[in-house]
Amino acid sequence: MNYLLNSTKKFQLFVLMGISSLFCLVLLNIRLHLIDFEYIEVATNRDLWWKSGEPTFIFLVWNLFLAWIPYCVAMAIPKLFKYSKSWLLALPFIVIWLLFFPNAHYLITDLLHLKRRAIIPYWFEIMMFVSFAWTGILLGFLSLLEIHDFLRTHLSKFKANFLVFLFIQLAGLGIYMGRFQRWNSWDIITDPFAMFMQVGYTLLNPFEFAETLGIAVVMSTFMCIGYLTIFALRGNIESR
Numbered sequence: 001m002n003y004l005l006n007s008t009k010k011f012q013l014f015v016l017m018g019i020s021s022l023f024c025l026v027l028l029n030i031r032l033h034l035i036d037f038e039y040i041e042v043a044t045n046r047d048l049w050w051k052s053g054e055p056t057f058i059f060l061v062w063n064l065f066l067a068w069i070p071y072c073v074a075m076a077i078p079k080l081f082k083y084s085k086s087w088l089l090a091l092p093f094i095v096i097w098l099l100f101f102p103n104a105h106y107l108i109t110d111l112l113h114l115k116r117r118a119i120i121p122y123w124f125e126i127m128m129f130v131s132f133a134w135t136g137i138l139l140g141f142l143s144l145l146e147i148h149d150f151l152r153t154h155l156s157k158f159k160a161n162f163l164v165f166l167f168i169q170l171a172g173l174g175i176y177m178g179r180f181q182r183w184n185s186w187d188i189i190t191d192p193f194a195m196f197m198q199v200g201y202t203l204l205n206p207f208e209f210a211e212t213l214g215i216a217v218v219m220s221t222f223m224c225i226g227y228l229t230i231f232a233l234r235g236n237i238e239s240r
Contacts, residue, residue, distance in 0.1 A: 010075070013142060014075070017068075017071065017135065017138065017139060017142070020131070020134070020135045020138065021064060021068070021135055023131060024060070024064060024128070024131045024132045024135055025061065027124075027127065027128040027131055028057065028058070028060060028061065028128060030124075031056075031057070031120060031124070031125075031128060032051075032056060032058075034119055034120055035051045035052060035054045035056070035119055035120070036051065036052070037051045037056055054117065054119060054120075055113070057113065057128075060107075060110060060129075060132050063103065063106065063107050063110065063132070063136070064107065064132060064135065064136065066100060066103035066104075066106075066185070067103050067104040067106075067107055067135070067136040067139045067140065068139060069100040069103065070097050070098075070100040070101045070103065070104055070139070070140065070143040071104070071139040071140075071142055071143040071146075073093060073096055073097040073100070073143070074097050074142075074143035074144070074146035074147050075143075075146055076093070077090050077093050077094065077097070077146065077147070077150055078146060078149070078150050080093070081093075081150070084154075086154070087150070087151060087154035087155065090150070094147065097143065097147060098167060098170065098171075099185045099186075099188060100185050101140065101143065101144070101167065101171050101174070102170075102171040102172075102174030102175045102178060102185070103136075103178075103185060104136045104137070104139045104140030104143065105136060105137060105140045105171060105175060105219060105223060106136070106174075106175050106178050106179065107132050107133045107135070107136030107137070108133045108136065108137065108219070108222075109175060109178075109179045109215070110129060110132060110133065111129050111130075111133060112179075113129070114126065114129055137226065140171075140223075141226060141227055141230050144164065144167070144168075144227060145230065145231075145234070147164070147167070148160060148161075148164050148231075151163055151164070164227075165224070168220055168223045168224055168227065169220050171219070171220070171223060172215075172216040172217065172218075172219040172220030172221075172223065173199070173216045173220075175215065175216065175219045176212065176213060176215050176216035176219070177195075177198070177199070177202075179212075179215065180209075180212040180215070181198060181202075183195055183198070
């Protein structure tokens with residue numbers, strides 16, 4: 001099998017992603033300290049999300065956790081199906097990966113919460129959100145590389161590339177559904193009919209959602225360019 005990185009390099013990347021995530025949590029906790037947030041004072045959900053009229057942004061921790069799921073699933077697939085002759089055996093795991101894949105790049109949309117606040121230095125606010133978004137981007141692209149490499153060992157180059165392109169387009173749509181239609185990855189299990197009805201209506205009436213649906217196109221394009229860049233860099237490394 002011709003994978004990009006050996007086990008040692010993959011472990012190093014895993015550790016780096018852990019360090020990057022830890023850095024995000026440190027920044028968030030510094031911010032919580034700046035607004036005098038105390039966990040022992042939390043009595044209601046509002047206490048968790050707001051402190052003295054300031055948002056805590058603790059939800060970023062949950063969003064980061066969701067971004068780790070596709071990365072961990074993608075890392076596991078090649079190991080679980082290393083000696084499998086058919087990629088179809090891994091299909092349920094690939095579907096699970098695809099359901100959570102949009103969560104990684106979804107962190108980019110949390111930048112919409114950026115604005116100047118009296119208590120928090122604006123540069124710090126920017127760095128905190130960018131750190132979460134950047135970690136999510138890396139987790140997403142690394143997971144996509146794992147899936148791409150796995151598919152290339154079982155399918156033709158064209159089929160593998162086409163599926164990756166399709167996954168990116170679906171991820172862009174998933175980000176839109178999560179940000180503006182407020183669907184979650186697990187809703188496909190808990191409420192699949194309503195979700196598919198909403199997706200179908202949106203795709204059949206795109207101009208009705210033109211103001212927000214554009215994020216799906218922009219995010220898909222962004223992800224395509226970003227992934228092609230990483231893929232090209234990977235090619236340069238392999239050729240040395």
